[in-house]
Amino acid sequence: MMLSASLPGPIFRFGVAGKVDKKFKNLMDFGTPAAVINQKKRRLSLSPLMAAAALVKTGCSSPLKFYQEVLTAARTNFTQEISFQAKDKDISLAKTLLHISAEYEAFIAFNREMDASSFQNERKGSIVSSDVQDSKQMDSMLMAGKRIEEWLSELDAIAKEVEVELVSRDIGCHYIEVLEAVNKVLFESRGFKRSAVVDSKCSYLHSVLSSRCGSAILLSIIYIEVCRRLNLTILGSRVGEDFLIWPQTGNPEELFKVSSGHSLFGIVNGRCVDNPKSKASDLNSHSLLGLDIASNRDIIGIYLANLIRLHWKRASRTNHGLMLTSPLRPVDDDTTDGSSIPLLRPQDLRLAIMASEKLLILQPHNWALRRDHGMMLYFSRDYGEAVQELSICMAFAPEEEAEILEPFVEKLHFMRLESSWKSLGHKGRLTVP
Incomplete structure (x- = not known):
């Protein structure tokens, strides 16, 4: 299973610019997480799906207003999760990406509701309001029928399946055996696979957990999250156009030992390791130690940059190049x-x-x-x-x-x-x- 992730082109660069003149620092205040949190402090406790339930309970008859509330709550929760005040190791990749999913789903639903309202307003003599929705639909539509907590539980369930697989083999907990069990559960039992065509459906975490078909970077993130639940730390790094992952180990030589035609490093990262045109094919146990390890914020940044490129390409499809x-x-x-x-x-x-x-x-x-x-x-x-x-x-x-x-x-x-x-x-x- 390939876990390589295509990275953004030159127009989407990473890193922080060099030293910045102090006189310009005040220009950036509005863009810091702390500023956004302070502006929206009263919404921090509102999760998108809790807002949905609240709408139903209170009998609110304005879906458009509700979707706007969800958009705001999702963005605020995203900002809080990746706030610079938090330690990087405390950032949950899964929870952060699910907040991104919630914002996406609310935006799509908002546009859909706007279209429905426009259509009804255009109908002669129509006085039917689009503000009335089925309560069951309202409570389940944002995240493909599940709340954020339920999608996180889905990752917990995958980790439990790996534990069962390890028990059934009656083996210890050496990281190689754990990785083999993770591979079997994810790619054989669960059937996760990389999408041949990268589109919106395979670019949001909840959709990938539902369809089991996703982009390379999302499959890497799922792999990292499952292993984290098994107390196995997975490291990652950008290598050329790929994002590679491997377990934290003091003996990286084991990752490159070839068995049945494949190394464990190759099995985890997929065909890009065997592609002579890829920089990943040149890696060995020595060069692996020299790679810059991606932090959780780095991984989220790679994911968002890929998301920008995906939607820009779709937006400019009729203007080739x-x-x-x-x-x-x-x-x-x-x-x-x-x-x-x-x-x-x-x-x-x-x-x-x-x-x-x-x-x-x-x-x-x-x-x-x-x-x-x-x-x-x-x-x-x-x-x-x-x-x-x-x-x-x-x-x-x-x-x-x-x-x-x-x-x-x-x-x-x-x-x-x-x-x-x-x-x-x-x-x-x-x-x-």
């Missing part, structure tokens, strides 16, 4: 205005922006990420927010990058003014000097 940074180059062309922005699929573009917002909570000083976030806001025609993000980016970006951004941001200022001008009923265009 469109890059986020494409508009920065022909900035001197007078056609760079609101009417020349290519039309993108709005739902996927919004999902990409949502994933980018969460990644910025993890990496608030990542200038390249903030630039990409600002460009997505530009494509969604949120000119005011785009100007804000790109202006902050210029404070942290290398000088040559800031010089490219500056004329584009100036154009955005005028596009924002023109948009406001037209919203007041004025006709014609503002002249850009």
Whole structure:
């Protein structure tokens, strides 16, 4: 079973920019987890599925408002889970990703409800309100019929199956035997497999636990979470385009011993280890020790970057080859205005922006990420927010990058003014000097 994970291209870079001038530090305050938590402190105790139950019990007749509450609660809970005040080892990968799933499901449900409301409003003489929903549906729709706690229990159940497998073999608890049992339960008994096509259905944890078909990075995370429940620490690292995992051990040579044509390291990580074109194929017990170990925050960051790329590719599907940074180059062309922005699929573009917002909570000083976030806001025609993000980016970006951004941001200022001008009923265009 392949557990390699494709990583984002150059426009989705990791790491924190170098030293930042103190005068710009106040620009970043709003993006820190602590700031977000303080702004939404009153919602911290509200889990998305508890909100669903509360809606049903109180007889609330506004699903749109409910979904907005769930969106807010899911984002706040995500922020709390990965807060910089928490130790990295205390961050739950599974719980964090399930909060991301809850936000995704609430967003999809909100859009679906908006579409239903629009359809009913268009029907002549219709006075049926879309605010009335079946209570059973409301209580179960957000996470494929299960609460976050129930999806976490699903991982507990998988770990229990591994324990039963070990007992049935009447063997000890050496990590090699544990890994073999995990492989059997996950990939044989449970039938987990890597999806041939990476789409939304295999890119959210609850969907993968339900369908047992998922992206490589999610299968790696499930593997890590199951082993953690068995008191076996699994390490991970980015190697080229792959994300590789292996057990923490003082004797890495055992991982590379070939038995029946495969090493344990190869069985855990899949075909990428045997692919001569992959950097993973060059690894051995010595070079393995030299890899940079990914923290829990790093793994969440890799997952979110993959999510951004997935939704951006879907959003720009009708504009083949469109890059986020494409508009920065022909900035001197007078056609760079609101009417020349290519039309993108709005739902996927919004999902990409949502994933980018969460990644910025993890990496608030990542200038390249903030630039990409600002460009997505530009494509969604949120000119005011785009100007804000790109202006902050210029404070942290290398000088040559800031010089490219500056004329584009100036154009955005005028596009924002023109948009406001037209919203007041004025006709014609503002002249850009």
